[in-house]
Amino acid sequence: MLMRKQSNERGESTKIDSEVRPVDVDGVRAEWVIAPNVIPGHRLLYIHGGAYVMGSPKSHRPIASRFSEATKAAVLSIDYRLMPESKRIDGIEDCRNAYQWIMENGPDGPSQVRKLIVAGDSSGGNMVLSIIAWARDQGLRAAGLESPTTSLLYGVLWGVAQSMSRIPTSQSVSNSRNLMAASSDSETIKQASWFVSQFQIRFV
Numbered sequence: 001m002l003m004r005k006q007s008n009e010r011g012e013s014t015k016i017d018s019e020v021r022p023v024d025v026d027g028v029r030a031e032w033v034i035a036p037n038v039i040p041g042h043r044l045l046y047i048h049g050g051a052y053v054m055g056s057p058k059s060h061r062p063i064a065s066r067f068s069e070a071t072k073a074a075v076l077s078i079d080y081r082l083m084p085e086s087k088r089i090d091g092i093e094d095c096r097n098a099y100q101w102i103m104e105n106g107p108d109g110p111s112q113v114r115k116l117i118v119a120g121d122s123s124g125g126n127m128v129l130s131i132i133a134w135a136r137d138q139g140l141r142a143a144g145l146e147s148p149t150t151s152l153l154y155g156v157l158w159g160v161a162q163s164m165s166r167i168p169t170s171q172s173v174s175n176s177r178n179l180m181a182a183s184s185d186s187e188t189i190k191q192a193s194w195f196v197s198q199f200q201i202r203f204v
Contacts, residue, residue: 001053001054004054004056006054007050007054007055007056007059007173008056008059009087010059011056011058011059011060011062012061013063013064014061014200016061016062016065017035017036017052017065017069017192018033018034018035018036018064018065018068018075019032019033020033020034020061021034021107023076023099023119024050025076025078025097025098025105026097026101028057028078028079028080028081028094028097028098029057029078029079030057030076030077030078030079030098030179031057031061031076031077032074032075032076032077032107033057033061033064033065033067033068033074033075033077034068034075034107034134035048035065035068035069035072037072038068038072038073038074038166039072039073039115040072040106040114040116041076041103041106041111041112041113041115042072042114043072043073043074043075043076043106043113043116043117044067044068044071044074044075044076044117044119044178045075045076045078045095045098045099045116045117045118045119045131046060046063046076046078046115046119046120046124046125047075047078047080047095047102047104047119047120047124047125047127047145048060048063048077048120048121049120049122049123049124049125049132050082050122050123050124051119052088052091053082053083053084054082054084055082056079057062057077057078057079060077060121063075063121064077064105066077067119071117073115073117074106074107076102077138078094078095078098079185080092080094080095080098080127081094092127092130092131094152095127095130096131096134099131099135099140099143100140101116103116103118103141103190111146116141116143118131118132118142120200124125124175125132140146153200160170176178
């Protein structure tokens with residue numbers, strides 16, 4: 001699809017300060033996005049948006065990089081299966097498998113996670129809620145965004161995506177404060193600031 005190709009090219013052409021390492025997550029393509037300031041053992045599973053029909057680690061690499069910088073965690077961005085080629089449940093299964101995989105694997109190979117976050121934007125935010133509920137029901141270790149309410153979490157995830165979309169692709173954003181300053185929407189800034197603060201205090 002043309003839109004997929006264009007979004008991937010736009011993401012790849014955006015300059016970031018993070019290191020990118022391709023990785024295979026039990027048969028699913030993914031990549032680690034690692035900012036210079038990450039804390040060993042701190043990881044974030046990032047689920048990209050795109051209405052379940054487009055988006056990839058490449059297209060959302062700038063967002064993953066900013067998350068890594070803001071949370072000081074290595075970000076695992078997965079290329080889950082999309083519709084219409086696959087069923088929606090297939091993409092959900094890919095995300096579930098990635099959740100379990102990241103518990104036992106880091107950027108440098110097999111190792112136990114110390115602190116974990118799950119994050120997403122737009123439709124990826126919906127997937128986040130699904131994965132968190134599934135992990136809870138399975139008795140798996142909880143990630144750092146389990147406590148906020150569904151409506152608030154989804155709204156903030158969307159707000160972060162919206163604020164990032166206003167940032168020119170040529171502009172380098174090195175930290176969360178710069179990210180907030182790049183948007184003129186004060187409510188979005190408040191939501192995104194709160195969102196980042198949840199990342200920082202709700203590690204498990």
